[in-house]
Amino acid sequence: MPITLKTTDPDFDRRFADILVMKREDSTDVNDAVARIIADTRKRGDLALCELTARFDRLELTPDSLRFGPEEIAAQIAKVSDEDRAALSMAAERIRAYHARQMPENAEWTDPEGATLGWRWSPVSAAGLYVPGGQATYPSSVLMNAVPARVAGVRRLVMCVPAPDGVINPLVLLAAELAGVDEIYRVGGAQAVAAMAYGTDTIAPVDKITGPGNAYVAAAKRQVFGRVGIDMIAGPSEVLIIAEGGQNPDWIALDLLAQAEHDADAQSILITTDPALADAVAGAVDRLLPSLPRAEIAGASWRDYGTIIIARDLDEAAALSDRVAPEHLELLVDDPEALAGKCTHAGAIFLGAFTPEAVGDYVSGPNHVLPTARSARFSSGLSVMDFLKRTTIARLSPGALAQIGPAAVRLAASEGLQAHGQSVQARLDQLNEGQGS
Amino acid sequence: MPITLKTTDPDFDRRFADILVMKREDSTDVNDAVARIIADTRKRGDLALCELTARFDRLELTPDSLRFGPEEIAAQIAKVSDEDRAALSMAAERIRAYHARQMPENAEWTDPEGATLGWRWSPVSAAGLYVPGGQATYPSSVLMNAVPARVAGVRRLVMCVPAPDGVINPLVLLAAELAGVDEIYRVGGAQAVAAMAYGTDTIAPVDKITGPGNAYVAAAKRQVFGRVGIDMIAGPSEVLIIAEGGQNPDWIALDLLAQAEHDADAQSILITTDPALADAVAGAVDRLLPSLPRAEIAGASWRDYGTIIIARDLDEAAALSDRVAPEHLELLVDDPEALAGKCTHAGAIFLGAFTPEAVGDYVSGPNHVLPTARSARFSSGLSVMDFLKRTTIARLSPGALAQIGPAAVRLAASEGLQAHGQSVQARLDQLNEGQGS
Known part of the structure; x- marks a missing residue:
């Protein structure tokens, strides 16, 4: 009841x-096991991926077969019914249209003191998408993660999805194709996260990893955070x-x-x-x-x-x-x-x-990757912003530095950071000399 | 060399x-010590704060004296020189002006199918700012954290700053006043982070914690993440x-x-x-x-x-x-x-x-809290966005559901989620009945 x-x-x-x-x-503590898998993947690269895939997914791979080839993808996708393809295509287009509106604007302005300020957005260079295998393999999640990355302008989009016993859901591959995923590897678990974070001979490292997964995947994402960016742990x-x-x-x-x-x-x-x-x-x-x-x-x-x-x-x-x-x-x-x-x-x-x-x-x-466990108090669902970062911009004219530089010198002194003050004062001194001459 | x-x-x-x-x-592993401090603060609240402050900061407090009173703040601020005050005020105003431009827009539109879509931004209800004591007490950091929170519209802004041996930097209190901080507590370390995350009788919990700190503070922020939002670990x-x-x-x-x-x-x-x-x-x-x-x-x-x-x-x-x-x-x-x-x-x-x-x-x-250790590949500096979250909005007209609902039913079936499909189909059935009659 x-x-x-x-x-x-x-x-x-x-x-x-x-x-x-x-x-x-129930969060089972898998941190130690995950730490060992990550260390092994960092050390032995593709070999570790092949061994771990044989052990966990009962699938024998070589470094050459880690990645899905184009013919294999095409053959799998050909199995999808026209109705499923049409539904998935509609979903992809609607998700793309929604997320395209999220793209933020760059800004630049010059203030009355003569400081030109602003910011510029740029995409992460490479993103990796984790897709669970087995019963929770949701093609919709592929779209929800990969489409925003593509809209954000991510140049290289990687996907790792385990294929237990060699079985893969054709709709997942179709979703990846519709979303514009560049590389698909049949690797799962903590080893997939480690490979995307640190790279192997076959899988070049990415800058950001998103996507759902089991306790091992979640723990691996937490452990590689800092080396790469991650989305939320749902x-x-x-x-x-x-x-x-x-x-x-x-x-x-x-x-x-x-x-x-x-x-x-x-x-x-x-x-x-x-x-x-x-x-x-x-x-x-x-x-x-x-x-x-x-x-x-x-x-x-x-x-x-x-x-x-x-x-x-x-x-x-x-x-x-x-x-x-x-x-x-x-x-x-x-x-x-x-x-x-x-x-x-x-x-x-x-x-x-x-x-x-x-x-x-x-x-x-709108995205279906959303904050759980009361975290909507302070966080947002997945969006193009997760695949972009902001660089702030400042350019001071000599006149602007003359007006606001002295306050920086004063504050640097109050914080005991003399080189900070001197780096500003040296410029101010030259400007003052220039005025005096 | x-x-x-x-x-x-x-x-x-x-x-x-x-x-x-x-x-x-050098990241010393302080996780266990921090976990104990957090557990103690959750269990014993203000009492734990007072005991830990006596031990670490050599300062005897009672629950009544945890918070800085208005007279005490005024008396401290009165010590600040006019020059320092002017410099800090200029900094606060310039930081405010920059961050005001970062405020994102809400969006709402209706697409050709009749779906009204969009998103709304809203501030976190309460934010907590950690400010280190001792030599790294930087009033500029108070401004860089607190001003964006205020600009974002955070209703309640809390600050914790340790006062070792009872000593506080008057410029830190002035910066808090200029930025509009509502409550200031003389508590530091992992216990301050725990108090802001879980609350005590004196300190109501917040939704987001930002600000720099030593290894204990950084570890505490990591441990309370999920319960509250945190900024980056710099x-x-x-x-x-x-x-x-x-x-x-x-x-x-x-x-x-x-x-x-x-x-x-x-x-x-x-x-x-x-x-x-x-x-x-x-x-x-x-x-x-x-x-x-x-x-x-x-x-x-x-x-x-x-x-x-x-x-x-x-x-x-x-x-x-x-x-x-x-x-x-x-x-x-x-x-x-x-x-x-x-x-x-x-x-x-x-x-x-x-x-x-x-x-x-x-x-x-622009903000001086910025991504370090190569994380600018995937993350951004502190901004008003850290104190806002996005809620996505969708409203489908019956006609919109009639057009896009069948695709949802199809995809739900492909993912084996029948109640998902039925929840859409039940509406479609009614719409179809309506058309038939």
């Missing part, structure tokens, strides 16, 4: 606080739905179950102002759950982490949502725009009854 | 590669100067020394196309170094990590600079704009002879 709370319950605050600190993830997925009376309980139930079917650790929360809707949704979940192929996973998630909260009004619902800071927020209310204006901590907001979260997972355009 | 290389040397590539992987930082500072013949060797020497005086682990690199200038700069460093109050630190940095490279031409110099990806890049050449266009991996670029890096540390306006 999911938790059901009313905000008017005397113990609501305590019970809601318990939900906020609920730990949904936790179990979440949805919070705010619904008014009059909304379709079956649709809400399916949206809650769509989140729950991801993972037994996923969390689905409904906040409603209508107790009758709360009952109807709970009933609909029970009715719809058994027929799902992933009923066991979704059922465990709903049983252990599912939550229904009955709130006094929508303002209270919005305030509770902001405390959760959900990854996904659906607003199934008559005026979703007004309510969205009151919700500031969320990875993505889906407005209105015809925007189920699942369209956001695939085709609406 | 610094390393001197010519790109025409037969072993240049190998020796340059050695410089790129040179490790300049390594030793660096400058790379590209200079043509005809530039003033004393100015270059002072700029190299200004970097070197930060820290014995700092690194100063000169790349020049003029061997005579290389000799003149090396001589100027030797002549100017002994008179510096921080000659020992600067001398150690220059001796151990200082590097002079003689390049064939400016294109080669720019390519080498991009491989270093320096934190600070000075272009002392006749046409610095043209050269800047060829340098894409750098935290900040200073163009021309009248823009010494030291003005950027204080008053030019």
Whole structure:
């Protein structure tokens, strides 16, 4: 049974606080094993990759066969049905169109003192995308990671995806092709992350690694962080739905179950102002759950982490949502725009009854890689910004240095950094001489 | 003696590669000690803060005296000279003006299919700024961290700064006032980071922690990451100067020394196309170094990590600079704009002879918190973006769902996520019924 709370319950605050600190993830400590794999990959390069792939993926490779060849990719992609190809192409185009709008502008201006200031954005030179193998191989995730990198202008885009027992999902290769991935390696796990971070004879190193993965991949990303950039370490997925009376309980139930079917650790929360809707949704979940192929996973998630909260009004619902800071927020209310204006901590907001979260997972355009575990309080979903960096620019005219340089000399002195002061003062002295002559 | 290389040397590539992987930082492993301090602070709150402050800072506090009171702040600030106040105010205003231009725009548009898409930026609710005590207490760093947070619209801005033996730098308090810090606590070390991340009775928790610190502070920031956001973990500072013949060797020497005086682990690199200038700069460093109050630190940095490279031409110099990806890049050449266009991996670029890096540390306006240790390949300096997060927005009209929903259903099926597909299909079914009737 999911938790059901009313905000008017005397113990609501305590019970809601318990939900906020609920730990949904079993993080097994694989740091030592991962450190050994990284060290081995750094030391022995391709040889380590081949040995580890034989051991973990039951696949015998040589350095020459680490990379998928063009014929092999074409042959796999040819297996994809026209319908799947059309759907994936539409998704790729919509994601591309959305992310193209995110490209930030360079700036440059000259201020009244004569200082020309600004910044310039530039892409990372090379990015590596990790794609899990096995059951969680999602072609949509390939698009969500690779398309923004391409839009950002990354010149070299690498993908590592394990092929356990030699099996690869053709849709993953098609997604890589649609997104413009340059090199695909059939390597997975911590060794793939290590290879992309440090390079081997076959895999040149990249500057940024993104993409989901299991505990080994997550630990490896943490360990190589600093050597390369990484995206966030994603936790179990979440949805919070705010619904008014009059909304379709079956649709809400399916949206809650769509989140729950991801993972037994996923969390689905409904906040409603209508107790009758709360009952109807709970009933609909029970009715719809058994027929799902992933009923066991979704059922465990709903049983252990599912939550229904009955709130006094929508303002209270919005305030509770902001405390959760959900990854996904659906607003199934008559005026979703007004309510969205009151919700500031969320990875993505889906407005209105015809925007189920699942369209956001695939085709609406915004990224589906979003902050989990309340981190929407301080972080954002994946975007072109993850593949760009900003270089600040300053050029002072002699006149500008004459006006603002003395303050720098003063502050350098107050911080005890004399060479800092002298480096400015030497220029000021020449300018003063010039004036005197 | 610094390393001197010519790109025409037969072993240049190998020796340059050695410089790129040179490790300049001794990272003592303080993780276990820090984990204990964090656990203690989470468990015992203010009491732990008081005990740890007595032990590490030789300062007896009670929960009531953890926070600086307004009279005490005013009394300290009154000690600051008018000249220092004016210099710090100018710095604050210039930093504010620069960062105000960084504020990103919200976006919203409706595409041909009828999907209204976009994103909204919002500030983190509360940010915490760590400020080191002791010799590395830099009021300029207070401004560089706190001003962007304020510009971003952070509602609550907290600062923790240790006061060893009860001593506090009045300029740090003035900088906090100028930047608009709301609460200042005389707590330092890992316990300050833990208090800001988890909260105590006196210090309410924040959502994002930024600011420099020693190994304990850096380890604490890493450990609380996830619970809160953090900025980068900064390594030793660096400058790379590209200079043509005809530039003033004393100015270059002072700029190299200004970097070197930060820290014995700092690194100063000169790349020049003029061997005579290389000799003149090396001589100027030797002549100017002994008179510096921080000659020992600067001398150690220059001796151990200082590097002079003689390049064939400016294109080669720019390519080498991009491989270093320096934190600070000075272009002392006749046409610095043209050269800047060829340098894409750098935290900040200073163009021309009248823009010494030291003005950027204080008053030019751009942030001085910049990516070190080659991380400018994939990351950016501190900005208002560090205190903002993006929420993506999607609202589909029934017509938009009818057009793009079927692709989502198809992709959900291909990924084996049936509830995803059903949540979309249930809406499509209703739309189809509506059309049929």
